Amino acid sequence: MKKISIKKHNKLQPTTISLPASKSIANRALIIDALCKSQSDIKNISEARDTQTMLRLLASNDATWDVLDAGTTMRFLTAFSAVTQTEKILTGTPRMQERPIKVLVDALSKLGANITYLKNEGYPPIKVNKIENQVTDRLEVPGNISSQYISALLMIAPILPQGLEIQLIGEIGSKPYIDMTLAVMKSFGVTASWEGSSIIITPQQYQPNQYTVEPDWSAASYWYSFVALSDEAQIVLTDLKDNSIQGDRKMADFMTDLGVTTTFTEEGAVLTKSTHKKQASIDFTHCPDLAQTVAVICAIKGIECHMTGLDSLRIKETDRISALQNELGKFGGQLTENSSQWTLIPATEPSKLSTPEFDTYHDHRMAMAFAPLATHFDITINDPSVVNKSYPSYWEDVKKAGFEILEL
Numbered sequence: 550m551k552k553i554s555i556k557k558h559n560k561l562q563p564t565t566i567s568l569p570a571s572k573s574i575a576n577r578a579l580i581i582d583a584l585c586k587s588q589s590d591i592k593n594i595s596e597a598r599d600t601q602t603m604l605r606l607l608a609s610n611d612a613t614w615d616v617l618d619a620g621t622t623m624r625f626l627t628a629f630s631a632v633t634q635t636e637k638i639l640t641g642t643p644r645m646q647e648r649p650i651k652v653l654v655d656a657l658s659k660l661g662a663n664i665t666y667l668k669n670e671g672y673p674p675i676k677v678n679k680i681e682n683q684v685t686d687r688l689e690v691p692g693n694i695s696s697q698y699i700s701a702l703l704m705i706a707p708i709l710p711q712g713l714e715i716q717l718i719g720e721i722g723s724k725p726y727i728d729m730t731l732a733v734m735k736s737f738g739v740t741a742s743w744e745g746s747s748i749i750i751t752p753q754q755y756q757p758n759q760y761t762v763e764p765d766w767s768a769a770s771y772w773y774s775f776v777a778l779s780d781e782a783q784i785v786l787t788d789l790k791d792n793s794i795q796g797d798r799k800m801a802d803f804m805t806d807l808g809v810t811t812t813f814t815e816e817g818a819v820l821t822k823s824t825h826k827k828q829a830s831i832d833f834t835h836c837p838d839l840a841q842t843v844a845v846i847c848a849i850k851g852i853e854c855h856m857t858g859l860d861s862l863r864i865k866e867t868d869r870i871s872a873l874q875n876e877l878g879k880f881g882g883q884l885t886e887n888s889s890q891w892t893l894i895p896a897t898e899p900s901k902l903s904t905p906e907f908d909t910y911h912d913h914r915m916a917m918a919f920a921p922l923a924t925h926f927d928i929t930i931n932d933p934s935v936v937n938k939s940y941p942s943y944w945e946d947v948k949k950a951g952f953e954i955l956e957l
């Protein structure tokens with residue numbers, strides 16, 4: 550499928566959506582399950598490519614593991630290999646080969662792993678030889694590049710003979726993902742303690758368990774956008790809970806100012822329309838995956854939004870700052886930067902614009918964040934199958950809400 554067109558539709562019929570399970574939680578549970586020799590019963594594993602890639606690679610004895618474009622899979626399998634594999638090559642898509650891994654490689658090397666870069670220093674592909682003798686039980690790791698390095702180290706920490714203390718240096722970004730890692734570890738019987746900015750994990754055994762993966766709050770964000778941007782809507786997101794280990798639960802709070810009310814019922818989260826403010830200030834340091842969704846919502850609803858915490862967006866599936874600037878510009882929105890402070894300047898009279906065609910930059914979140922614009926005008930989305938990374942049934946669900954989608 551090269552591109553799709555979505556016909557304008559703004560009065561959504563009441564729709565019930567069954568979201569995919571969180572790929573972040575699933576990839577943690579799968580790594581931990583593999584570390585307890587695969588005896589656990591993990592329920593609600595989604596078809597998301599990142600999760601399926603993790604499952605497939607953990608079951609394969611191939612000399613090279615190709616993680617495709619899955620950041621967590623790359624980082625978690627690197628640490629996993631350093632405690633389980635005599636020798637393993639880890640590689641990924643051309644974009645994955647541009648996503649830094651040096652912080653994690655340095656940390657594992659300090660622990661005693663032998664890791665070499667096969668192309669460019671600091672980036673995959675890498676060759677990992679496992680730690681034979683643990684050299685230290687204390688690491689200093691910068692907290693502001695990617696929390697995935699820290700999560701990767703935390704998950705192997707209990708099986709290191711000396712355990713591990715990780716001191717996080719500088720500002721910590723994406724902290725809820727670190728908490729998520731510790732929460733999943735706890736579900737498999739391992740405890741950790743915080744001392745200031747250090748996390749301490751003693752040698753412990755993971756206990757196999759029955760574990761159910763939560764529905765994905767990042768995926769839920771696109772439905773908040775559909776509700777906010779439409780004239781009429783009521784969406785039920787089944788089994789989505791208020792009490793979640795996902796930091797992107799924050800979307801429900803952001804949206805009280807941006808035009809959506811959430812009611813949690815037995816069935817799940819019920820999203821209804823409400824009034825919105827004209828200005829907002831939102832810090833995405835701890836929920837970077839929500840930034841694209843919120844930028845599109847504000848751009849079309851006339852909300853000037855002061856955005857901070859966007860720096861990590863430059864090293865994700867694409868440079869999301871530049872992708873956003875290009876695509877928002879197609880309907881009159883702007884994202885301007887002034888020393889790490891971004892201002893989202895909304896589009897003026899966006900409904901008068903002709904059919905925009907949005908590029909997706911190999912980034913599932915570009916496709917999913919821009920799709921709700923079909924509430925305002927006919928749109929075209931290029932390379933729509935990018936959504937398979939986290940939400941393969943996205944376009945089917947969009948059709949359920951009454952949108953007409955044509956393959957071009």
Ligand SMILES: O=C(O)C1=C[C@@H](OP(=O)(O)O)[C@@H](O)[C@H](O)C1
Pocket residue numbers: 572573574621694695696697700722723726837838861
């Ligand atoms: O640990 C995780 O599951 C993730 C952590 C975040 O990355 P960073 O820690 O690199 O910000 C997030 O953007 C990504 O989608 C998933």
Ligand SMILES: C=C(OP(=O)(O)O)C(=O)O
Pocket residue numbers: 618619620621622838865866914939
């Ligand atoms: C950044 C993301 O994923 P990853 O880093 O795991 O590729 C994402 O899903 O938005």
